[in-house]
Amino acid sequence: MSTYTPHTSAEIQAMLDVVGVKSLEQLYQGLESLFVKDMDLPAGKSQQEVARYFENLAAENKVFGSIFLGAGAYQHYIPPVVKSLLSREEFVTAYTPYQAEMSQGILQGIFEFQTMIAELTGMQVSNASLYDGSTALADGILMLGERKKNKVLVSEGIHPRSLEVVKTYLVPQGIQIEKIALDENGRTSLADLKAKLTPDVFAVAVAQPNFFGVIEDAAAIGEAVKAAGAGYIMQVEPFSCAMLKTPFACGADIAVGEGQPLGMPLSFGGPYLGFVGAREKLVRKLTGRIVGKTSDANGNDAYVLTLQAREQHIRREKAASSICSNQALCALTATIYMATAGKTGMKEVASQCVSKAHYLAAEMVKIPGFRLKYSAEFFNEFVTVTDTPADEIIRKCAEKNILAGLKLSGHEILWCATEVNTKADMDQLLAVLKEVK
Amino acid sequence: MKTIFEKSVPGKCAISLAPCDVPAYDLDASLLRETPLNLPEVSEVEVVRHYTALSKRAYGVDDGFYPLGSCTMKYNPKLNEEVAALPGFTGIHPLQCECTVQGALKAMHTLSRKLAAITGMDEVTLQPAAGAHGEYTALQLIRAYHLDRGDTGRDKIIVPDSAHGTNPASAAMNGYTVVNIPSAADGCVDLDALRSAVGPDTAALMLTNPNTVGIFDKNIAKIAQIVHDAGGLLYYDGANLNAIMGTIRPGDMGYDVVHLNLHKTFSTPHGGGGPGSGPVGCKAALAKYLPGPVVTEKDGKYHLTSVGGKSIGCVKTFYGNFLVMLRALAYIEVLGKEGIKLASQLAVLNANYMMARLKDKFPTYSSDICMHEFVVSCDKIKEEIGVTALDFAKAMIDRGMHPPTIYFPLIVHEALMFEPTETESKETLDWACDTVLDLVAEAYKDPAAFKQHPRKMPIGRPDEVTAARKPVLIYKA
Numbered sequence: 001m002s003t004y005t006p007h008t009s010a011e012i013q014a015m016l017d018v019v020g021v022k023s024l025e026q027l028y029q030g031l032e033s034l035f036v037k038d039m040d041l042p043a044g045k046s047q048q049e050v051a052r053y054f055e056n057l058a059a060e061n062k063v064f065g066s067i068f069l070g071a072g073a074y075q076h077y078i079p080p081v082v083k084s085l086l087s088r089e090e091f092v093t094a095y096t097p098y099q100a101e102m103s104q105g106i107l108q109g110i111f112e113f114q115t116m117i118a119e120l121t122g123m124q125v126s127n128a129s130l131y132d133g134s135t136a137l138a139d140g141i142l143m144l145g146e147r148k149k150n151k152v153l154v155s156e157g158i159h160p161r162s163l164e165v166v167k168t169y170l171v172p173q174g175i176q177i178e179k180i181a182l183d184e185n186g187r188t189s190l191a192d193l194k195a196k197l198t199p200d201v202f203a204v205a206v207a208q209p210n211f212f213g214v215i216e217d218a219a220a221i222g223e224a225v226k227a228a229g230a231g232y233i234m235q236v237e238p239f240s241c242a243m244l245k246t247p248f249a250c251g252a253d254i255a256v257g258e259g260q261p262l263g264m265p266l267s268f269g270g271p272y273l274g275f276v277g278a279r280e281k282l283v284r285k286l287t288g289r290i291v292g293k294t295s296d297a298n299g300n301d302a303y304v305l306t307l308q309a310r311e312q313h314i315r316r317e318k319a320a321s322s323i324c325s326n327q328a329l330c331a332l333t334a335t336i337y338m339a340t341a342g343k344t345g346m347k348e349v350a351s352q353c354v355s356k357a358h359y360l361a362a363e364m365v366k367i368p369g370f371r372l373k374y375s376a377e378f379f380n381e382f383v384t385v386t387d388t389p390a391d392e393i394i395r396k397c398a399e400k401n402i403l404a405g406l407k408l409s410g411h412e413i414l415w416c417a418t419e420v421n422t423k424a425d426m427d428q429l430l431a432v433l434k435e436v437k
Numbered sequence: 438m439k440t441i442f443e444k445s446v447p448g449k450c451a452i453s454l455a456p457c458d459v460p461a462y463d464l465d466a467s468l469l470r471e472t473p474l475n476l477p478e479v480s481e482v483e484v485v486r487h488y489t490a491l492s493k494r495a496y497g498v499d500d501g502f503y504p505l506g507s508c509t510m511k512y513n514p515k516l517n518e519e520v521a522a523l524p525g526f527t528g529i530h531p532l533q534c535e536c537t538v539q540g541a542l543k544a545m546h547t548l549s550r551k552l553a554a555i556t557g558m559d560e561v562t563l564q565p566a567a568g569a570h571g572e573y574t575a576l577q578l579i580r581a582y583h584l585d586r587g588d589t590g591r592d593k594i595i596v597p598d599s600a601h602g603t604n605p606a607s608a609a610m611n612g613y614t615v616v617n618i619p620s621a622a623d624g625c626v627d628l629d630a631l632r633s634a635v636g637p638d639t640a641a642l643m644l645t646n647p648n649t650v651g652i653f654d655k656n657i658a659k660i661a662q663i664v665h666d667a668g669g670l671l672y673y674d675g676a677n678l679n680a681i682m683g684t685i686r687p688g689d690m691g692y693d694v695v696h697l698n699l700h701k702t703f704s705t706p707h708g709g710g711g712p713g714s715g716p717v718g719c720k721a722a723l724a725k726y727l728p729g730p731v732v733t734e735k736d737g738k739y740h741l742t743s744v745g746g747k748s749i750g751c752v753k754t755f756y757g758n759f760l761v762m763l764r765a766l767a768y769i770e771v772l773g774k775e776g777i778k779l780a781s782q783l784a785v786l787n788a789n790y791m792m793a794r795l796k797d798k799f800p801t802y803s804s805d806i807c808m809h810e811f812v813v814s815c816d817k818i819k820e821e822i823g824v825t826a827l828d829f830a831k832a833m834i835d836r837g838m839h840p841p842t843i844y845f846p847l848i849v850h851e852a853l854m855f856e857p858t859e860t861e862s863k864e865t866l867d868w869a870c871d872t873v874l875d876l877v878a879e880a881y882k883d884p885a886a887f888k889q890h891p892r893k894m895p896i897g898r899p900d901e902v903t904a905a906r907k908p909v910l911i912y913k914a
Contacts (some may be wrong), residue, residue, distance in 0.1 A: 002776045002780070005783050012783075015863060016786065024779075027789065030655060034657070034685045044772050054544075057525070057540035058520075060540030079451075081485055094709040095508055097495075099840055101894040105492055105493040109491050114910055119799060126910065132566065132753055173576065241505055241615040242474055245469065246472055266531070267548050268541050268755070270753070270759050295903075296897040297898065297900075299899050300897070302900070322570075324709055326567065332709065355461050373756055
């Protein structure tokens, strides 16, 4: 029996007496016709047994010695302070900070998060987090909605799963989605974009770097979008923001992204972190929680949940979204990570990602039968086309305890390198590739 | 307290990375960021002290009593944290071959089957990230169901005025028109209002049972019949499931689709506002619309299987908040069939015990037995001495307890909504009741002074009006 409830039998009896019923079952009197006949659940176990059960389950998973797979989930070094601080129970076991006076620590943490996201994206405002990078993109597109326009253009360089989520979110709103093709270099085609920028388009969405790792000419896209009078949203990878021209400088109205690289382990896809930065004019259209700075009667700095007139508990069906719980602890993780890495660490990680991915790509194309699919510059991911089937490459790598990149088609693989991949690991991968070629 | 930005000193850095062991590659200057990156520059010990100090300005379930109504702030078992931190779970990539993640898939499959058993549903998706995200997903299923049958005129969702705000907001996000119907004083559905609201344009009724006043709506069978006879579906808001687990199941009450909050009912921590997890369960007729992929089992092997052409698509990049699912599964494994039932029984007992001890001082909204939570009103006290629900909440903070939910449900004036949960001891409940009763005495003694709470916190009551009127959302040097 569980140890999670603290009552003794004598206490239960005393409490039943105060309530005026004879048994626990009698608390449900009058509802007997609804009682469950048979619930298919086994009996409870001790914590010791359950711990062993999970250790066995975990052992049925393979954690690869080196990982060259990204595609929306990235392995990065996580400093020990991040894990240590994140285990503080006050952060872990608190609810949404409704009572500001007893939640200043959480509120200030979110305020710092908002500031860091704004700094990273170059934007002027931000929020307390969204579910993940894909829902953030869907929310961002909806933020740009205009009453008389019903089309959004989405680059084919957007992560396919993000596109799926966007479709799920936009279709019930009667919004049409049209794709913009990539050019032969792997960048969003400016020609195709311009041809499709008709007056019914209210937003254009592009990923930076895109799903194939390619660095987009985001500023040129921004100019075209602005000339057509549409809104511009960029889905960005956070480390790339420390190095590349900011979304704000590229003319974006909104920057969203997946914050998992900022201190969150791979964890089979979640919990991750959606973030959003936006221009000030859009502040009242932001979805989710927002923290603002104010003061108390004595002039002390104070942080509160603010602009709540956008939210479901006040506006109900007129709210900007239904978000209640978001990813607060993940936002705090990213905050602590960025405080730890700081200005130089963020740039150093970005720079190592670029250098390592370029080393790996340069060495791969030296192998006969390997070539790069796209010629455009890339960040930490790139696509190879090989004579050997992708499945065989992935299988051979797995035999050597290496998680290869993502198979995109029969002979195409999307590879990723980060600061975690050492030269020795990469050379070992290259040796395997030489064998299978 | 200073922000981390104000503690920044140029040249400091707290991360210790291996030097780059490949030749440096420089991107073309035209691609590069031109604006400075003003992130904090602090040492490791300063990061640790700063965020430790922030943690001391927060309050979690481990700190004390947290009777926040509708939020089910039960104790978060430490075992859950331990299993979710196992490297075999945190170190796996969501896109690695399914043959290398059999343990993870087995855990997900097992959890979804157990949640189906607890709710009386046929199929469960674990993909939604939070309760409201689950609502959103469930409404997509409802929409797909009607459209797939060629029933295109169902564009209205009925929501009682006692409902959680997320219900109408999720409906609107799905393009539905929301029809609000009035509730009786005890929050129960007004059957006549429901009968006149339903029709050929009804997609669904969203209803939590027990309702937000903490009363079990005994008319549920009739309600289900009215909605179903009109061709609509019945949606269960799982926020209040903690009242009935193991005794009554939404599926047996006539509900077609349900969302759960693993971060409420199944003991996973709230993290100061997420990550949660909002699985959706449905009856077989809706299964083909579930978001994909789903985990299936065949001959002892687990697979990520796409749902097929009728799926609503997906609502998240990957499969959901996986580490949260593990915590919930650990909880269910420990409790088992009897423990799950007992947890809800004790949640109901605790609420009734508190209500019995407080009802002489506050009018309550359930005359006899409540479920896992109860609502009292400060209306009479406000009339007599001008002290409000907000004042009581702020006074409780000074006594070391988290206040209950205030001003909700909207149908009760000056509402205080207590949900003690089953993990609170009789001693804690006695202390909390003594404290609240003592605060009533304090309020009557000096109402003006009472309105000055809290006094013991790092800040007094913040100026929320200025915060919203002149928003300062980021730190500026």
